[in-house]
Amino acid sequence: AKRRGRNTWQLFNPDLARQQHDRVQIEAQLRRALDNQEFRLVYQPLVALSDGKVRTAEALIRWRSPALGEMRPDHFISHAETTGDIVRIGAWVIEAACRQMAAWRAEGFALERVAVNISYRQFLTEDLPQIIADALAEHGLPGSALELEFTERVLIEDAPDTLHTFEALRALGVVLTIDDFGEGYSALNYLRRLPIHGLKLAQSFLQGVPGNASDVAICQAVAGIARSLGLDVVAEGVESPAQRDFLLGLGIRTGQGFLFSPALEPDNFAAFLRQTGLH
Numbered sequence: 001a002k003r004r005g006r007n008t009w010q011l012f013n014p015d016l017a018r019q020q021h022d023r024v025q026i027e028a029q030l031r032r033a034l035d036n037q038e039f040r041l042v043y044q045p046l047v048a049l050s051d052g053k054v055r056t057a058e059a060l061i062r063w064r065s066p067a068l069g070e071m072r073p074d075h076f077i078s079h080a081e082t083t084g085d086i087v088r089i090g091a092w093v094i095e096a097a098c099r100q101m102a103a104w105r106a107e108g109f110a111l112e113r114v115a116v117n118i119s120y121r122q123f124l125t126e127d128l129p130q131i132i133a134d135a136l137a138e139h140g141l142p143g144s145a146l147e148l149e150f151t152e153r154v155l156i157e158d159a160p161d162t163l164h165t166f167e168a169l170r171a172l173g174v175v176l177t178i179d180d181f182g183e184g185y186s187a188l189n190y191l192r193r194l195p196i197h198g199l200k201l202a203q204s205f206l207q208g209v210p211g212n213a214s215d216v217a218i219c220q221a222v223a224g225i226a227r228s229l230g231l232d233v234v235a236e237g238v239e240s241p242a243q244r245d246f247l248l249g250l251g252i253r254t255g256q257g258f259l260f261s262p263a264l265e266p267d268n269f270a271a272f273l274r275q276t277g278l279h
């Protein structure tokens with residue numbers, strides 16, 4: 001009777017029903033969001049850990065849905081991947097970041113580049129290099145003005161065209177970075193084989209620093225691997241001066257996080273840049 005009771009409860013689990021409803025809602029609203037111009041990009045500065053001056057910016061998507069309110073990417077990117085909408089949304093992100101970058105350059109900010117996040121699904125589309133080439137050309141930007149952040153999933157699933165796509169992107173001059181490094185998989189083998197510029201140390205490892213011995217060890221190991229392979233390392237989720245000092249001790253020079261600044265609307269990013277200066 002107990003078991004049956006539990007099954008019955010599961011069948012009518014209000015949380016599950018709610019989640020299902022949310023999923024359908026989100027997917028329906030997502031379909032229209034791009035045409036309705038409900039997305040915008042905010043920008044988080046990546047700064048030199050030593051003096052806090054801006055090095056680059058990461059574009060992060062925001063969605064204000066008339067039906068659902070302000071939605072964080074963690075709540076809708078996975079749905080957009082399921083439906084495939086991420087491909088069109090991702091192309092919009094690339095174009096919008098390039099447009100903003102060109103506008104900042106026209107205003108005289110010598111910001112070296114802006115980074116965008118590329119989802120796995122988007123990476124698999126054949127025309128990603130073309131979409132990027134078009135966006136750069138449209139806004140008169142060199143490839144070096146754009147950085148692409150991929151997660152390890154792209155490396156590990158190793159679709160037949162992965163190397164080819166990386167080479168095509170590299171040929172455009174864009175900067176290629178592995179995001180959330182160390183989080184999902186161990187991709188060490190791929191680091192040797194693919195033309196990558198740098199790694200972003202997964203935020204979760206920094207959380208226990210400097211108190212947690214195993215987090216400290218992992219950060220040291222990632223910094224060591226990157227150094228031996230000649231890869232840049234960026235630390236994200238830097239929230240305290242103790243974390244900053246720990247990273248500097250490892251020879252990591254660039255970071256982003258609430259210690260310096262959250263993601264900012266474009267005008268506020270420009271103000272931050274004026275205040276702190278470029279590195």
Ligand code: C2E
Pocket residue numbers: 044059060061072073074077090093116117118119179180236237238239256257258259262263
């Ligand atoms: P991510 O690429 O790892 O981005 C970093 C996330 O950490 C951002 O959350 C940022 O606001 C947050 N963050 C920054 N500094 C700190 C800090 O000091 N402490 C903590 N706890 N968090 C910090 P956000 O903007 O909510 O984005 C979440 C994720 O959504 C991103 O993680 C990325 O995977 C995805 N995402 C965001 N924008 C896009 C996009 O345009 N395309 C795709 N495909 N994914 C995106």
Ligand code: CA
Pocket residue numbers: 058117149179
């Ligand atoms: Ca990222």
Ligand code: CA
Pocket residue numbers: 179180200202203236
């Ligand atoms: Ca990340």
